[in-house]
Amino acid sequence: MLLQKEREAVVEYGKTMFSKGLTNGTTGNISVFNREEGLMAISPSGIDYFSTAPEDVVIMKLDGTIADGIRKPSSEVHLHSEVYKSREDVSAVVHTHSDNSTIMACLNWPLPSVHYMLAAVSGTEVPCAKYATYRRRQAD
Numbered sequence: 001m002l003l004q005k006e007r008e009a010v011v012e013y014g015k016t017m018f019s020k021g022l023t024n025g026t027t028g029n030i031s032v033f034n035r036e037e038g039l040m041a042i043s044p045s046g047i048d049y050f051s052t053a054p055e056d057v058v059i060m061k062l063d064g065t066i067a068d069g070i071r072k073p074s075s076e077v078h079l080h081s082e083v084y085k086s087r088e089d090v091s092a093v094v095h096t097h098s099d100n101s102t103i104m105a106c107l108n109w110p111l112p113s114v115h116y117m118l119a120a121v122s123g124t125e126v127p128c129a130k131y132a133t134y135r136r137r138q139a140d
């Protein structure tokens with residue numbers, strides 16, 4: 001099985017994300033990118049975090065090709081791929097649906113950098129992206 005360690009991390013942090021109230025149901029998703037292998041381990045679509053086993057985690061190339069896995073990847077797989085393509089310093093993405101973040105997004109309010117570590121990576125604020133529904137990207 002490819003990327004065993006990364007699959008286990010996706011499972012473990014998925015449970016943590018849910019337990020800490022950062023998401024609910026099957027919303028949100030997590031990925032870990034192994035840059036040496038050029039492969040991403042991403043949470044499967046529609047499976048409860050506490051029912052997800054390492055073999056449910058989908059292994060993908062950044063072009064959207066499934067390299068290994070028996071499940072369908074998160075519908076937000078392209079968001080993860082684009083982050084890894086554009087940021088060589090990023091090796092994991094945790095996409096939550098926390099109540100506070102959802103409220104900030106609905107109000108279209110940027111998140112001020114209230115901690116120096118946040119300011120170090122994002123400047124004075126984390127901007128709020130324009131609302132968009134997810135959709136499957138058409139082949140380029």
Ligand SMILES: [Zn+2]
Pocket residue numbers: 028076095096097
């Ligand atoms: Zn989402």
